[in-house]
Amino acid sequence: MSASLVDISSVSHRFGQHPVLKDVSLKIEPGSYTILLGPSGSGKTTLLSILGGFVTPSEGKVFIRGEDCTAVPPAKRPTTTVFQDYALFPHMSVGANVGFGLRMQGVDAATRAARAREALALVGLATAFDKKPHQLSGGQRQRVALARALVIEPAVLLLDEPLGALDLKLRRQMQDELKAIQKRVGTAFIHVTHDQEEAMALADHCVVMNDGRIEDEGPPERVYARPATRFSATFMGESTILSGTVTEAKNETVTVATPPGAISLPGTSPVGAKIALAIRPEHLVLGATGGTIALGTATVSDVVFQGSFKRVLAASTQDPALQFIVKAPAAATVQPGDTIAVSCNAGDIILLTD
Template sequence: MNAPLVDIRDIWHRFGQHPVLKNVSLTIAAGSYTILLGPSGSGKTTLLSILGGFVNPSEGKVLIRGQDCTSVPPAKRPTTTVFQDYALFPHMSVGGNVGFGLRMQGVDGATRAAKARDALALVGLAAAFDKKPHQLSGGQRQRVALARALVIEPAVLLLDEPLGALDLKLRRQMQDELKAIQKRVGTAFIHVTHDQEEAMALADHCVVMNDGRIEDEGPPERVYARPATRFSATFMGESTILAGTVIESSDRTSTVTTPVGPVSLSSALPLGSTAALAIRPEHLVLGAASAGTKLGEAAVSDVVFQGSFKRVLATSVEEPSLRFIAKLPATSIVHAGDRVAISCDTDQIILLTD
């Protein structure tokens, strides 16, 4: 088995007496696109700062390529960081900005210019070499910052919410470009965001953080389809959560009583134990008869058209504190005030372990 490119071991970090990272361990493979995903205050940006050398952890180690880099300053470790605000020098040309890191390394002018042109070509800005940053759009300046980071050929590229300042259309365009560039150069990218859509669009390794800890990690398809915890199920996309108690159990199946009726699962659970079940919006069926699990009736409170689908909120008739979140085809005929039967595909019910 190949050693990981980045090995984060038992990292703790405190601001005063307040812990912002709590015993975080994580390995990152060479050539991967890792997303650190979580809400504000979850510790993701602090972890990225520790990886970049801008913050020294209170405890623990950071190994890159097998070398202990925990106390190595940013300029001397094999990482570069792309920040949300781009941090381009306004008085320098685009080519000068891209070549700045090479200049600090003592690379001669001709080599510097050639490498800067190659890096700009990589991000689709070959013609911008002699322009100034103010002559470029936000998306172009972001690509210049990316070229500047890549030109020094880091082992790991760190991206701190790099798309946060862009509008929705440009953000989606840059997501496609980032993924394509990462595949071309093969550098490991570690990217911080709080945007679940961005995480699923870019990552092949998704790390969900909350309150200074890693809640879940793995391929985004697995984290979404089979989240490990309640937090992961509600942050990485939306879910309807049912709480219940196991009333029947055998070697292969269990029945959980919930406020909207019994739910059978193909999992052996201890009799009398509590269980939390998650159902993704696209797996709920409203109105039409279903051969799956019946979940009672609900009153539709809101219908939001979102282009390719309709997002429907409905309140359970049997348990008014329970709100269903459903994603229906855009052509579905459903209105606020409708009273509908609710069901779901039994195989798509997620058993949460926490």
């Protein structure tokens, strides 16, 4: 079929009459860390369930290692799933939990124990073999669930919001550990989350989903810097969106009429086309000395100190409905009530055609 490890081909799914996936096609490469990112109801968890064999799609096919796995049950396909609630057996030791999948495969007790110890060492819990799950912290239980999934050596590891139950500091720590473990074992990870920062920290392949469709996919750097759609620009990080109409188009440059004024930038949209321009917060400049594209003036409504920068909200004086979202330097003296010039550089403006 394909050199891809996973090939999702034209998959659609309905719950009753309600469509939750709409003609989704996606390829997953060996050794990749793929994040399915999107809001609640976007279809990402349903897609993960189809990959794991817990749901059979209404239409389409799922191939894993070139074999049609669309109707293959979870226990017989080369995938394992790590759930948000860990799903550990409380009456079993950690070692027995990790070795449970091997037990179901008929592996003998001595081999199970040896491989369970190896898997626990891989996730930094070599001394936890004889403990019970209730004796471990949330982060440790998460790692036990990961060891249990990895010990059976799946071709694809599926993770359903695995860090959602952890506090912020532990989530950051587990992100680092997940990425390091994935690099060590080389297994393809497919991880569902609605957390954009988590996606950017972990993924080398980011898939942005919305309303049952894939809006955008690619390396997280590209998806963030040059999002393909308006939704992707506003969900994968924040953006200021300028709506406009193309008034001139020649030599692969377009001029767009926007509320703050005319803006020229590279593009090929036809004259009269309604388009949107996106600008990331770190690319907006406050003050008289700024970028090459003037965006008028704005009145500051809110300033929030966030450590390395200040997050500034400011309403355009030309169009009060236009809200600028700015990452200003931490030392900036801007405060609510100030009216200040806003600008950016032409190369930092993203032209969206939807």
